[in-house]
Amino acid sequence: MSEKFVTKKGKGSTCYRIPRVVDGKTVYGSDYVRRIKRGKQQFYFKLGPEKRMAETISNEIDDFLRDPRNSIEDALRRFNPDSMLRDRSKLTVADIVRAHEKAEPVLELNPKVAKHYRGRLMWVVRRVMAHRSRKSMPDAMKYDDALGAVEGFSVGQLNQRFISDLKLAEMQEAGDSVAEQNKVKRKVKSVMADARSVFSMDAIREYESYGLNLPDLSDFLKGVLFRRVTKTLYRLPDAKVIHKIFDDAHELRKEPNAYRIYLLALGAGLRRAEIMNCRQDWISGGEHPCVFLGLTEDWQQKGKGESSTELCPWAYKELSNIMEDGERVLTGTMTDGQDAARYLSAWLHSKGLDRKKPIHELRMLFGSWVANRRGLYAAQKVLRHKSPQVTNDHYADLIADENILVRWEPATKKKKAAKKRARRRSA
Numbered sequence: 001m002s003e004k005f006v007t008k009k010g011k012g013s014t015c016y017r018i019p020r021v022v023d024g025k026t027v028y029g030s031d032y033v034r035r036i037k038r039g040k041q042q043f044y045f046k047l048g049p050e051k052r053m054a055e056t057i058s059n060e061i062d063d064f065l066r067d068p069r070n071s072i073e074d075a076l077r078r079f080n081p082d083s084m085l086r087d088r089s090k091l092t093v094a095d096i097v098r099a100h101e102k103a104e105p106v107l108e109l110n111p112k113v114a115k116h117y118r119g120r121l122m123w124v125v126r127r128v129m130a131h132r133s134r135k136s137m138p139d140a141m142k143y144d145d146a147l148g149a150v151e152g153f154s155v156g157q158l159n160q161r162f163i164s165d166l167k168l169a170e171m172q173e174a175g176d177s178v179a180e181q182n183k184v185k186r187k188v189k190s191v192m193a194d195a196r197s198v199f200s201m202d203a204i205r206e207y208e209s210y211g212l213n214l215p216d217l218s219d220f221l222k223g224v225l226f227r228r229v230t231k232t233l234y235r236l237p238d239a240k241v242i243h244k245i246f247d248d249a250h251e252l253r254k255e256p257n258a259y260r261i262y263l264l265a266l267g268a269g270l271r272r273a274e275i276m277n278c279r280q281d282w283i284s285g286g287e288h289p290c291v292f293l294g295l296t297e298d299w300q301q302k303g304k305g306e307s308s309t310e311l312c313p314w315a316y317k318e319l320s321n322i323m324e325d326g327e328r329v330l331t332g333t334m335t336d337g338q339d340a341a342r343y344l345s346a347w348l349h350s351k352g353l354d355r356k357k358p359i360h361e362l363r364m365l366f367g368s369w370v371a372n373r374r375g376l377y378a379a380q381k382v383l384r385h386k387s388p389q390v391t392n393d394h395y396a397d398l399i400a401d402e403n404i405l406v407r408w409e410p411a412t413k414k415k416k417a418a419k420k421r422a423r424r425r426s427a
Contacts, residue, residue, distance in 0.1 A: 018205050344359060
């Protein structure tokens, strides 16, 4: 039997069977389908498996729609009540799951595999819903309960923002461990691959035959989960320049404010404006020194809220030694602070740091160290960026030289002993 025919002896409407590919062969569905367009919308009517009956129903639909009192929705209710077209804005993930259940025999899927795919889709949706509401997600839910949980989640929300929220939700639990982050990446890729299987081309054709008018899901189906960390817009300065910036830091001690700016930028990754307004009581020591950035009457940080970041122990020790009485870390007026920043910029340029914003470059060096030692998402956290992609592209680069990485870290006992022996020999 032909998969397509035209009613009324070749002069009426076209009825066809929906094709799909199985093992490299084209296979057609058992039921004939009639499609009617109204503007940008498409309406589908199932006409049954027999050609004669399909033609009869198609002609009855035409006769019914000729009456101006009848609408296309009236025709759906009368001739195809199970495939009432759903508005895109009201189409939910639960509707897709139910349509996939109906299409399961036609798609010739293993029932366990098909249910697994639907379960994965519902899992990622519930994960994002919990992340956005800042609530914890139940570890286990019955299939029907999970279906009820995604009843109000619009299919149109399956986009690039959805993928970003899923990544953030999972990465937050990974912490600073690079190994854990890699595990999460593999897990998210696997889950998303299964969730996307519900939207295969064959399945989408079946959904259309059920009257589901799907929105554009290209962002969800083809969106990149994780970009490569090595692909970056930011490039480190020359290694000799970085070593020079560390080795000659003692020259800044004659200008205490410039030295304080240097320590907070290179040892904590603070922005210039944050350093200018930093209070002494915002800095705390202990085993893990940190800087708390609060709010004042005349200033608020870029994120317009309170935050905190870590401070390298060596930088905290130096700051403690040169701190003077006063409210702010920098002494004098704001103009004195600006003069000190200009002095530091000129000093950095003299060391070969040929960048537009040399003080901000110190923040980028700090971010590169954290990214290389503890991973990109840890660097995003200490630099206080909304997206790890910003950190990757503009604030972090690969540091291949181990001698640079150890600059931010306390010297080991062996290195200290070696330095003492070297001093004795020189004496």
